[in-house]
Amino acid sequence: MGRLNTLGRIAAPDELYEALLEAHRDLDEAESRKLDAKLILLLANHIGDAAIVREALDIARAGATTQTSPGSGTA
Amino acid sequence: MPKTYENPVFAYRRSPDQDGPEARHPVVIVGAGLVGLAAAVDLAERGVRTVVLDDDETVSFGSRAICFSKRTLEICDRLGVGRQMLDKGITWNLGRVFFGEREVYSFDLLPESGHQFPAFVNLQQYYAEEWLVARAAATGLVDLRWRNRVTGVQARDDGVTLQIETPDGPYPLACDWLLAADGAKSFVRRELGLEFKGQVFKDRFLIADVVMQADFPTERWFWFDPPFHKGQSALLHKQPDDVWRIDLQLGWDADPEAEKRPEKVIPRLKAMLGEDARFDLEWISVYTFQCRRIDRFRHGRVFFVGDAAHQVSPFGARGGNGGIQDTDNLCWKLAYVLQGKAQESLLDSYDAERIPATDENILNSTRSTDFITPKNPASRAFRDAVLELSAEQPFARAWVNSGRLSKPAVLSDSPLSSGAGLGWTAPDAPVLRDGRADWLLPHLHEDFTLLIYADDETAVPEESVLETGDVPIRVLTVMLPQAARRAGALVDAEGLVAERLGLAPGQWLLFRPDQHACARGEMLDMAGVRAARDRALGRVERAAAAQRMVV
Numbered sequence: 001m002g003r004l005n006t007l008g009r010i011a012a013p014d015e016l017y018e019a020l021l022e023a024h025r026d027l028d029e030a031e032s033r034k035l036d037a038k039l040i041l042l043l044a045n046h047i048g049d050a051a052i053v054r055e056a057l058d059i060a061r062a063g064a065t066t067q068t069s070p071g072s073g074t075a
Numbered sequence: 076m077p078k079t080y081e082n083p084v085f086a087y088r089r090s091p092d093q094d095g096p097e098a099r100h101p102v103v104i105v106g107a108g109l110v111g112l113a114a115a116v117d118l119a120e121r122g123v124r125t126v127v128l129d130d131d132e133t134v135s136f137g138s139r140a141i142c143f144s145k146r147t148l149e150i151c152d153r154l155g156v157g158r159q160m161l162d163k164g165i166t167w168n169l170g171r172v173f174f175g176e177r178e179v180y181s182f183d184l185l186p187e188s189g190h191q192f193p194a195f196v197n198l199q200q201y202y203a204e205e206w207l208v209a210r211a212a213a214t215g216l217v218d219l220r221w222r223n224r225v226t227g228v229q230a231r232d233d234g235v236t237l238q239i240e241t242p243d244g245p246y247p248l249a250c251d252w253l254l255a256a257d258g259a260k261s262f263v264r265r266e267l268g269l270e271f272k273g274q275v276f277k278d279r280f281l282i283a284d285v286v287m288q289a290d291f292p293t294e295r296w297f298w299f300d301p302p303f304h305k306g307q308s309a310l311l312h313k314q315p316d317d318v319w320r321i322d323l324q325l326g327w328d329a330d331p332e333a334e335k336r337p338e339k340v341i342p343r344l345k346a347m348l349g350e351d352a353r354f355d356l357e358w359i360s361v362y363t364f365q366c367r368r369i370d371r372f373r374h375g376r377v378f379f380v381g382d383a384a385h386q387v388s389p390f391g392a393r394g395g396n397g398g399i400q401d402t403d404n405l406c407w408k409l410a411y412v413l414q415g416k417a418q419e420s421l422l423d424s425y426d427a428e429r430i431p432a433t434d435e436n437i438l439n440s441t442r443s444t445d446f447i448t449p450k451n452p453a454s455r456a457f458r459d460a461v462l463e464l465s466a467e468q469p470f471a472r473a474w475v476n477s478g479r480l481s482k483p484a485v486l487s488d489s490p491l492s493s494g495a496g497l498g499w500t501a502p503d504a505p506v507l508r509d510g511r512a513d514w515l516l517p518h519l520h521e522d523f524t525l526l527i528y529a530d531d532e533t534a535v536p537e538e539s540v541l542e543t544g545d546v547p548i549r550v551l552t553v554m555l556p557q558a559a560r561r562a563g564a565l566v567d568a569e570g571l572v573a574e575r576l577g578l579a580p581g582q583w584l585l586f587r588p589d590q591h592a593c594a595r596g597e598m599l600d601m602a603g604v605r606a607a608r609d610r611a612l613g614r615v616e617r618a619a620a621a622q623r624m625v626v
Contacts, residue, residue, distance in 0.1 A: 033452060037460035045470045 004055040077357050078286055079316035080201060082133040085208070087222040093246040100126045100218075101413055103237065103250035105225050105263055108135065109200055110381030110398035111256030112207035116154045117402055119214035121410035121588075126248070127217060128239060130224035134204035137358040138284050140395035141197045141314055146483035146500065147399045148192040149590075153520050155213075156206040157192065164196030165313050170295040172477055174462040176302055180472045184480075189571050190503045191514045195480065197314050200395065225257070228266040228377075235376050252409060253377045256398075259365075261383035267374060273367020274441060276388065277327040278448045281361050283340055285319050287354035297477040299447075299462055303346040308447050308477075311347075318357055321347065322389075324448070331361040364388045366441045368433050373426050378405060385433045387440035390447060390478035397436045400484055404429055407588035411612065416545045421613035424491050428498075432484035439479045446476035486591055493585075493594040493607040501590045504571040506553065515553075515572060518565065519590045523548045523608050527599060528573060529564070530555045530580035534599065539563055543605050546612060548585075555580060587611050 010016055024032045044053045092098035102118060104111045107129035115125045143151075143160060151157040172180040184194040211217035226245070227238030235253040239246055255263035291311065298309040307324035314320055323343060325334055333339055340359055345352060368385035372378060381398030405425050411417035449455035464471035486498030504515045518524070525548050527535050541548040552564040553572050560566070567573055576584060585594040585607050594607030 030452065030456065033456035034460050034463070037456040038464055041457075041460055041464060041471060041474070042468070 002055075003049075004052050004059075006059075077137075078355060079318055079357065080199065082136060082201065083205060083208075085132050085219070085221045087132060087242055088220070089241075089243055090218070090220060090246075092248060093241065093243060097236070097247045097249055099234070099249040099251070100124070101250065102126070102252045102254065102409070103128065103235070103248065104254040104256055105237075106255070106257035106261075106381075106383070107131075107204075107208070107219060107221075108256060108258060108381070109140065109204055109207070109395055110402055111254065112204055112211060113150070113154060113399050114254050114256060114380060114402040114406055115211050115217045115219070116156075116207055116214065117406035118410060119211065119216035120154065121407060122216070123406075123410050123413055124216045125218070126250070127211070127219045128223040128225060128237075128248075129219070129221055132221040134201040134208065136201075137282075137360060138199035138201070138314060138318065138320065140200045140392070141312065141320055142195050142392035142396075142480075143198055143203070144392060144396045144481045144483075145190065145192045145194050146481070147396045148196065149500075149503065149516055150399055150403045151203070152192070152517070154207070155210045156203065159206050160198055160203060161192060161196060163202060163315050164198035165293055165315055166193045166196050167293045167295060167313070168194065169292070170297065170477070172462075172465075172475055173296065173298040173301060174459075174466070175300050177466065179462055179466040180475050182472075189505045189569060191516065192503070195392070197312060197320075199314055199316075199318070202315075225262055228253075228263050230267060230375055230377055232375060251376065252413075254405075255377060255379045255383045256381050256402075257383050259382040259386050261379070263377065264369065264379065264383055267377065269369045269374070269379075271365070271367040271369055271386070273365060273386075273437065275365045275367070276363065276444055276448065278444075279325040279327060279329045279331060279334070279361055279363055280389075281321075281323045281325050281329075281334055281340070281343070281359070283321045283323070283344060283359050284314070284357040285321060285344060285354040286317050286357050287319060287348070287352065288317055289319065289348075289352070289354075291319070299458075299477075301347075304343070309347060310477075319354075323347075325361070329361070334361050335359045364444075366437045366444065368430075368437065371426050372401070372429055372433075373422060378409075378422075378425065380405065384429075385437065387436050388444045390443035391436075391440050391480055392478070393436040393440050393481045396481040397433065400432065401429055403589045411546065417612045418614070424489070424613060427488075427490050428484075428486045431488060432486070435484065436481070443476050443478045489591075489593070491587070491593055491611040491613065493603075493610050497592045497594065499592055501584075501586055501592065502575040504567070504575050505569055506572060507566040507568045513565065515565065516590065518551050519586050520588060521549060522546060522588055523611070524551050524586045525549065525583060525604055526551045526553060526576070526578075526586060527583045528553050528555075528567075528576075528578035528580055529561075530558045533581050535561075536599075536601075541601075541604075543601075543608070546608065548604065548608055553578075585611075 102125045104127045107127050115127045118125050148157045168184045168186050170182045224240045225237050226240045229236045234251050236249045293313050296311040310322035312320040365386045372384045380401040387393045408421050449458045461474040465475050483500045489498045492498050506513050529552050535552045536550050554564045554566050556568050587593050593611040
């Protein structure tokens with residue numbers, strides 16, 4: 001753990017943030033989700049290290065509030 | 076409905092066991108399907124008599140499992156039906172994946188030359204079963220009893236007693252060992268109160284086998300969300316006799332009975348094949364599927380093989396091919412135990428080896444199913460993202476999962492292996508034997524085989540069979556192409572034995588009767604070879620064994 005670089009690295013975060021939002025403009029929920037998914041896949045592939053992506057996943061997931069979903073099978 | 080195949084009818088015959096006192100046999104197999112028949116023939120090849128019980132009087136109705144993997148063909152070759160399967164089967168290598176209107180990706184199974192069998196052939200299951208029935212009869216050691224339905228199972232520490240119903244009424248039958256090969260709805264499993272654990276998928280699929288003269292190439296075509304079947308998946312695959320397998324996802328809400336009716340099926344197929352397509356319906360089935368297994372496959376004197384032990388989704392062809400690997404793993408062990416050449420504890424390795432292999436099949440088939448049938452908006456978004464990217468972005472093609480096709484299990488944590496990096500099945504390779512073209516694999520399946528890779532300097536044992544104890548080790552010398560010929564040796568004319576098995580002159584490998592590697596060494600050391608053979612027979616100190624069995 002600890003190989004994910006979480007120091008600030010983007011010089012102009014406001015601009016990139018705006019671009020992220022802009023990319024979703026006029027998209028419905030499904031298209032929006034698909035766009036995010038493509039973005040994640042492209043960036044994950046660029047990073048090329050599944051362990052680093054999993055680290056990011058853990059951080060992203062940590063703050064989420066969960067609810068048990070009905071109908072999910074037993075493992 | 077089938078027009079290309081007429082199911083043979085095997086006559087019920089009264090057995091003397093139905094008249095005398097309770098008969099007892101060494102091995103009884105319940106279920107004369109693909110896996111039960113393979114087990115019977117395998118045991119017969121090893122000199123073990125079996126009684127096989129089946130409640131029906133014919134082979135499988137409908138094509139069912141159609142994709143037979145290279146490993147299955149190699150095993151079936153040992154059983155005497157591999158050639159027939161190859162000759163009749165459709166060999167295919169190319170798979171194409173479509174998303175919506177367009178092709179996004181194709182994959183080649185990359186047929187490497189220098190193998191006797193291809194990566195896959197498509198063949199209706201009933202052919203394989205029919206040939207195995209004939210093969211079983213030819214061995215003279217298989218007592219195949221049709222219309223013998225098991226209605227009761229009493230398992231004890233020293234054997235099993237079955238109650239059997241026949242057209243002539245009931246009779247009891249006892250055995251030392253029982254193989255339950257009675258399929259997904261296994262009666263034996265229910266009688267023993269064993270539960271499947273795993274996932275049931277809320278989806279339904281339609282299988283339509285049609286007969287048509289069509290120009291589609293011999294390829295596997297898989298559609299996600301095609302225009303002719305919006306929002307669902309579809310598969311087209313060729314079988315022998317101009318039969319085409321069409322698999323259409325229907326969704327959970329579909330009514331299975333209604334969907335089987337021709338007036339419902341035909342419009343769906345015309346949407347796919349074109350209004351003018353001429354075809355006849357051969358076999359229709361609507362199915363759901365599960366990815367699950369029972370906790371253990373050995374329960375005392377009862378072994379579960381094939382679908383009776385585990386089930387997977389059809390994506391990846393891991394059902395029938397997995398079942399055949401079960402019997403391949405079990406039969407040599409059971410034969411040695413019956414012949415007093417190994418202790419009963421060897422049979423525990425069936426669980427130690429096949430449970431990890433089964434979990435790998437379940438994992439792969441579950442992942443394919445999750446990709447093909449997204450369960451929520453997030454999984455659909457990722458699925459569609461992968462598919463859309465895959466058309467332009469080569470990296471995404473590896474993420475497309477329309478089924479990860481069955482591969483032979485690598486028994487990497489096997490308690491029977493001496494050392495790490497073993498447990499894989501021997502890859503085939505072309506060789507010369509007495510100057511004639513031959514294959515490596517057929518030389519590896521009788522008892523244990525010590526394969527020595529030799530040049531002129533390598534010392535090899537003079538005997539072709541080392542009678543070390545009661546389980547022989549056969550010596551197979553494979554020579555470098557430029558080395559002087561030695562009697563009985565194979566010649567690695569193309570260098571592929573060395574390349575595929577990672578061997579240099581002087582090095583050796585020890586193979587089990589199921590062609591899995593269990594030991595290797597740099598210099599021939601007969602004490603080491605014998606110790607490895609003993610370990611593969613489960614003859615190890617209790618402590619060491621106990622430690623290794625923790626998996």
